[in-house]
Amino acid sequence: MSTSASPVVKVGIVGGTGYTGVELLRLLSQHPNVELTAITSRGDAGTRVADMFPNLRGHLDLVFTTPADAPLKECDVVFFATPHGVAMSQANELLAADVKIIDLAADFRLQDTAMFERWYKMSHACPDVLAESVYGLPEINREAIRKARVVGNPGCYPTTVILGLSPLLGPDPMIDVTDIISDSKSGATGAGRKAEVGLLFSEVSDSFKAYGVSGHRHHPEIVSQLEGLTGASVGLTFVPHLVPMVRGMMSTIYVRLTEKGLETDVQALFEAHYRDSPFVDVMPAGAQPDTRSVRASNMLRIALHRPPGTVDRLVILAVQDNLVKGASGQAVQNMNLMFGLPEEAGLSQIAILP
Amino acid sequence: MSTSASPVVKVGIVGGTGYTGVELLRLLSQHPNVELTAITSRGDAGTRVADMFPNLRGHLDLVFTTPADAPLKECDVVFFATPHGVAMSQANELLAADVKIIDLAADFRLQDTAMFERWYKMSHACPDVLAESVYGLPEINREAIRKARVVGNPGCYPTTVILGLSPLLGPDPMIDVTDIISDSKSGATGAGRKAEVGLLFSEVSDSFKAYGVSGHRHHPEIVSQLEGLTGASVGLTFVPHLVPMVRGMMSTIYVRLTEKGLETDVQALFEAHYRDSPFVDVMPAGAQPDTRSVRASNMLRIALHRPPGTVDRLVILAVQDNLVKGASGQAVQNMNLMFGLPEEAGLSQIAILP
Amino acid sequence: MSTSASPVVKVGIVGGTGYTGVELLRLLSQHPNVELTAITSRGDAGTRVADMFPNLRGHLDLVFTTPADAPLKECDVVFFATPHGVAMSQANELLAADVKIIDLAADFRLQDTAMFERWYKMSHACPDVLAESVYGLPEINREAIRKARVVGNPGCYPTTVILGLSPLLGPDPMIDVTDIISDSKSGATGAGRKAEVGLLFSEVSDSFKAYGVSGHRHHPEIVSQLEGLTGASVGLTFVPHLVPMVRGMMSTIYVRLTEKGLETDVQALFEAHYRDSPFVDVMPAGAQPDTRSVRASNMLRIALHRPPGTVDRLVILAVQDNLVKGASGQAVQNMNLMFGLPEEAGLSQIAILP
Amino acid sequence: MSTSASPVVKVGIVGGTGYTGVELLRLLSQHPNVELTAITSRGDAGTRVADMFPNLRGHLDLVFTTPADAPLKECDVVFFATPHGVAMSQANELLAADVKIIDLAADFRLQDTAMFERWYKMSHACPDVLAESVYGLPEINREAIRKARVVGNPGCYPTTVILGLSPLLGPDPMIDVTDIISDSKSGATGAGRKAEVGLLFSEVSDSFKAYGVSGHRHHPEIVSQLEGLTGASVGLTFVPHLVPMVRGMMSTIYVRLTEKGLETDVQALFEAHYRDSPFVDVMPAGAQPDTRSVRASNMLRIALHRPPGTVDRLVILAVQDNLVKGASGQAVQNMNLMFGLPEEAGLSQIAILP
Structure with missing residues (x-):
């Protein structure tokens, strides 16, 4: 997994049995600069990882351990692929041992403690750590992430919406920021690996629906980041939908161009904005990207349209791919930045099509 | 199929080998007042219908005939489940023989000849018939349909958007009609039973995409009907998407309420508006309907939301269901009205869930 | 739901929240001779049935009640759509009140008490009722079912295997009964509406696997019925598989013809055998039925092949369809026989294709 | 794509627009020892490859050319991802230019010319090349492949059946070779990227069926290889089925053990047999592999069962994965052997799960 000439990062994963966990394992097992040191699971300690996820047979020889038994403090970085609330409970101890943290849950996504507590119905265990943490969207926070000790990995929906809008924002935005609509669609892995009737194959397959219309936790996360980018109050209507597919996420974002926006070549603006971002692909004007064109890859593709009417x-x-750029791939991208590795290290796989 | 006590309608179907064709066959074979008299298919004349569609084995004993051989003029009504342009070429001859016409293609959807010719790239064969034809959406045109000789059955997307907006329109509308967005999603049967690479299982499955963003033929159809209902110019952004499912269609419609709309109980308005429409179900406020709740039934379900932001x-x-209320079921509903039958006749099946 | 001229059967359902439950509700709500009187659910008492299963909105106005509150003893028949073990615990009380019983679980499938206890890991609560119960496969037990007070509705797999083999059996069988293979495949509803990780959309979709290879509870059920039909010891290899589809089941059954079988026109034999069975369709020789040709219908289709090699x-x-002929439709077919109704009553819907 | 220290193989692909073509492109673009030199497509010459297959955007900068314009003779090896009959028409010319050939179609799979002509309904253009060609299944022909100039890449089904049986064969086989059954199942990509109604999403999805029961072209291919391995006549019943999934293939193979087989530890036999084969994974006894455990990887997993009955x-x-180990991955594995590269080069990706 590592070559002697390259720097090696010792990695621990807390909570490796969900979909973001197994995706981290897939990516990190193939990463040239990573040594996987510990994987914990309270419920499955003692189980070989490859027995639970047979795609890893022959590639990974680790066993799940309890959090207590895991040598997390000997790691250079620990990923939390856990429910909300776990990372913040262990953050101070790990930081004290000089271990960096990347949380794939929401503990470090909303830098406003009050907002966190309102939406996640729990008090925050370490507001000071929250204050220093960085929102881990490299395309808007690259330099801050390089220096961060704690990164809050973005939600899957926010990644698509923020990156879809970012080039249009700024102090004099190209769009009316008070009236943004994101009609977003996710595959079923977005809901996690939880035993719930509503997520059964027989419930999800061959059907389509909206959910969370009256308020989704990604709403304040998106608004907060957009407001940071534009410095003004943002009005967002956000409606997520469930698509009968395993992986993949699409946001169809509707905005109104301002005078300035109407006078701007927005296609050229996007292309320039993302020129140095290896994982954002601005497609030619008029393209209609499908989610399978990014399946199992860390790429996010954007296309712009000026429809009639x-x-x-x-x-x-x-x-x-909600599990890669929307979760585990982005986490690895953040790790690469935090440890001075090439941003693309371990993330250059081509998407699986068909 | 028919009982002696009930009136019997003799029915012909032109073009019975597509998805709307086989769905018409399923519905009409079970309709208590219908005698299926003729089914034509240029390419498959001589084939037993039940050999092509084995679900009909034991229920339907007809053979596809060529259009020339079919006793269409002896029918009371002929359904056209054909490509655009076929119905208009035969309309005058059938009307002269006192046969009513229901066209499931677009020949009689756009009552404006010029608009038809611009969007469908063909000249209209019978503008006079077009002028007398009725747009077959019973919930807005019930009385006109009862008297019609020629009905243009609505497009699938327009049915959802027009019925989703109709209660809000009128001369003093509840919404800003210059800024309507419909983010619409369809299962793959919406694209028909055509041998195209883009519709293969391996292309559509486990993926999601938008299409027709730069202009879809249902756009002028929707706008034209909405403008008819409100008497003003309508601005519509319409983005259709392809969902990896067989049947089912959803439109997520975004509008801004006017002062009047803000003062109105829109939930009550919708419930009152559709009280006597057996195939529109206004769900309780906050409901999130899934497409499977209407699978294989003629029901359209609506839910209203006031999201945060x-x-x-x-x-x-x-x-x-795009093949039922969005196509063949609606056509049968129109037939029921045209022949004085109960609107629900042959259409009361419960949706298949799961 | 019922017409005054027809006999009306008062029906209760115990355990109406699973897939066989909602399918019973769909079929019985549309049955011309049924009055749905009570539906119980321990966990969801008080919930309107149509709120849990919105396809029933407008068709069914019942509320789930606790078993204790349900007027089950006033019913003519009670269906048990419950886990194994529930029906047998209530059988004696209902029979004493002159209520007939149709159990969709396994309590009355294995008429041998010892075999039941070995495979289902529980002692049988009423061996005497088990002894009088009838295995509810109308095509082999039609007359006995007409007179039965208690019917054990067959398992889904056994229905396909037994009906696929029945014409070949008898005292001088057409096949080597010591070497039968059934390679069977089921859609995900076959596993029920249970919150289990292994049944999630993200686990089942776009994948395929065998399961229960080392022993499935339907194995002894099939063997026991086949042995009853042939009077000899049967050797069966049975391997079930999970298909990423909602409904549908297929068994590919491999047998070797005996001398007698080789001399017999087995196609004609099957056609004659099932001539009077409205729900078994023997397709022409060489046909390759797909499961969608029976989707949501009570039909079972059979085709025979003599492959090279x-x-x-x-x-x-x-x-x-595993939920219809494989479960709830067959249960209604049994009810029809038990109450002297036409065997097809309420079961003549055409399959949904596509 | 290549590093200076490693040998570089110049590769051409004839027919790059099907599913095996795009999968070759995905694998070869990431192969450390490959320089992709030419890709031809008669129908799409002039199109950028990444415009047709957007997953390749940023990874591959080639344009489809006509076969005439492609510098195929400058390549070290040419892959044919074409219909049957194309490779054999160009074989002599390429061999004369010292270019090796790997055909993913059937031109070099049946070393018996007469058998080829009977099953593929065309005469063979180069029987002499056919005679020297090698059947490209590395696990049974590794040494011959190393020396081959022309390799016939195996069919997808044959790969599973032959590797599933190979350890049991030999002059004194462990099984009764006169009575082998393979009940095989394939995802829809197995049928190729062809515009056919029967392969549409709306035809394949949510359904299951057998096909080719009366004779499939992979039948003689499998029999011929098995007979080569055992030196005796083989009796095979082979029934392929279509699964509603994109990628993945499973064969459930039923055999009877001989006396010798009953006395042998077949689990240990398989493990020993494949110890040095990096792409065959013999799972622990009793395992039930799912196809997603190998999705997009070159691994084939085997599990053995002794079911009751x-x-x-x-x-x-x-x-x-029918597109990888069943087609393009196996072709790359063959190339690695033919050019003295490590067998795993470019093929070590972990399967995508979920």
Whole structure:
């Protein structure tokens, strides 16, 4: 997994039995600079990882351990692929041992403690750590992430919406930020590996629905980041939907261009904005990306449209694999930045199509 | 198929080998007042219908005939489940023989000849018939349909969008009609039974995408009907998407309430508006209908939402089975009205869930 | 739901929240001779049935009640759509009140008490009732079912295997009964509506696997019925598989013809055998039925093949909808027989294709 | 794509627009020892490859050329991902230019010319090349492949059946070779990227069926290889089925153990047999592999079962990704052997799960 000439990062994973966990394992097992040191699971301690996830047979020889038995403090970085609330309970102890933290849950996504507590119904265990933590979206926070000790890995939906809008924002935005709509769609892995009737194959397959219309936790996360980018109050309507597919996420974003936006070549703007971002692909004008074009890869693809019917409407299509760029791949991208590795290290796989 | 006490309608179907064709066959074979008299298919004349569609084995004993051999003029009504352009070429001859016409293609959907010719790239063969034809959406045109000789059965997407908005329109509309968005999603049968690479299982499955963003033929159809209902110019952004499922369609419609709309109980308005429409189900406020709740039934379900983020945004969710209420079921509903039968005749099947 | 001229059967359902429960509700709500009187659910008492299963909105106005509150003793028949072990615990009380019983679980499938206890790991609560109960496969037990007070509705797999083999059996069988293979495949509803990780959309979709290879509870059920039909010891290899589809079941059955079988026109034999069975369709020789041709219908289709490669091999393909002919539809068919109704009453829906 | 220290193989692909073509492109673009030199497509010459297959955007900068314009003779090896009959028409010319050939179609799979002509309904263009060609299944022909100039890449089904049986064969086989059954199942990509109604999403999804029961072209290919391994006449019943999934293939193989087989530890036999084969994974006894455990990887997993019901029955479960180990991955594995590269070069990706 590592070569002698390259720096090696010792990695621990807390909570390796969910979908973001197994995806981290897939990516990190193939990463040239990583040594997987510990994987914990309270419920499955003692089980060989490859017995639970047979795709890893022959590639990974680790056994799940209890958190107590895991040598987490000997790691350089620990990923938390756990429910909300776990990372913040262990953050101070790990930081004290000089271990960096990347949390794939929401503990470090909302830098406003009050907002966190309102949406996640729990008090925050370490507001000071929250204050220093960095929102781990490399395309908007690359330099801060390089220096961060604690990174809050973004939610899957926010990644598509924020990256789909980012080039249009700024102090003098190209769009009316008070009236943004994101009609977002996710494959079923977005809901996690939980034993719930509503997620059964027989419930999800061959059907389509909206959910969380009256309020989804990613709403304040998106708004907060957009407001940071534009410095003004943002009005967002966000409606997520469940697609009968395993992986894949698409946001269809509807905005109205301002005078300035109407005068701008927004296609050129996007291309310039993301020129140095290896994982954002601005497609040619008029393209209609499908989610399978990014399946199992860390790429997010964007296409811009000016549909008929209104004069100032811009429609932005953004697709990603919710488990990769929307979760575990982005976490590895953050790790690469935090440890001075090439941003693409271990993340250059081509998407699986068909 | 028919009982002696009930009136019997003799039915012909032109073009019975597509998905709307086989769905018409399923519905009409079980309809208590219908005698299926002729089914044509240029390419498959001589084939037993039940050999092509084995679900009909034991229920239907007809053979496809060529259009020339079919006793269409002896029918009371002929359904056209054909490509655009076929119905208009035969309309005058059938009408002269006192045969009514229901066209499931677009020949009689756009009552404006010029608009038809611009969007469908063909000249209209019978503008006079087009002028007398009725747009076959019973919930807005019930009385006109009862008297019609020629009905243009609506497109699948337009059915969801028009019925989702209809109660809000009128001369003093509840919404800003210049800024309507419909983010619509369809199962793959919406694209028909055509041998195209883009519709293969291996292309569509486990993926999601938008299409037709730069202009879809249902756009002028929707706008034209909405403008008819409100008497004003309508601005519509319409983005259709392809869902990896067989049947089912959902439109997520975004509108801004006017002052009047904000003061109105829109939930009560919808419930009152559709009280006497047996195939529109206004769900309780906050419901999130899934498409499987209407699978293989003629029901369209609507739910209203006031999501957080903006003060005047209303989101309307509308689901239907694109092959039933979105096509063949609606055609049968129109037939029922045209022949004085109960509107529900042959259409009361419960949706298949799961 | 019922017409005054027809006999009306008062029906209760115990355990109406699983897939066989909602399918019973769909079929019985549309049955011309049924009055649905009570539906119980321990966990969801108080919930309107149509709130849990919105396909029933407008068709069914019942509320789940606790078993204790349900007027089950006033019913003519009670269906048990419950886990194994529930029906047998209530059988004596209902029979004493002159209520007939149809159990969709396994309590009355294995007429041998010892075999039941070995495979289901529980002692049988009423061996005397088990002794009088009838195995509810109408095509082999029609007359006994007409007179039965208690019917054990067959398992889904056994229905396909037994009906696929039945015409070949008898005292001088057409096949070597010591060497039968059934390679069977089921959609995910076959596993029930249970919150289990292994049944999640993200686990089942776009994958395929065998399960229960080392022993499945339907194995003794099939063997016991086949032995009853042939009067000899049967050797069966049974391997079930999980298909990423909602409904549908197929058994590919491999047998070797005996001398007698080789001299017999087995196609004609099957056609004659099932001539009077409205729900078994023997397809023309060489047909390759797909499961969607029976989706949501009570039909089971069979096709026979003599593939190349060996001289005496016969392959039998049998498809059904596991929730209808494999469960709830068959239960209604049994009810029809038990109450002197036409065997097809309420079961003549055409399959949904596509 | 290549590093200076490693040998570089110049590769051409004829027919790069099907599913095996795009999968070759995915694998070869990431192969450390490959320089992709030419990709031809008669129909799509001039199109950028990444415009047709957007997963390749940023990874591959080639344009499809006509076969005439492609510098195929400058390549070290040419892959044919074409319909049957194309490779044999160009073989002599390429061999004369010292270019090796790997054909993914059937031109070099049946070393018996007469058998080829009977099953593929065309005469063979180069029987002499056919005579020297090697059947490209590394696990049974590794040494011959190393020296081959022309390799016939195996069919997808044959790969599973032959590798599933190979350890049991030999001059004194462990099984009754006159009575082998393979009940095989394939995802839809197995049928190729062809515009056919029967392969549409709306036809394949949520359904299951057998096909080719009366004779499939892989039948003689399997029999011929098995007979080569055992030196005796083989009786095979082979029934393929279509699974509603994109990738993945499973064969459930039923055999009867001989006396010798009953006395042998077949689990240990398989483990020893494949110890040095990096792409065959013999799972622990009793395992039930699912196809997703090998999705997008070159691994084939095997599990052995002794199910109840008969004394001598052995059931072998074999899964692979039909596009990788069943086609393009195996072709790359063959190339590695032919050019002295490590067998695993470019093929060590972990399967995508979920």
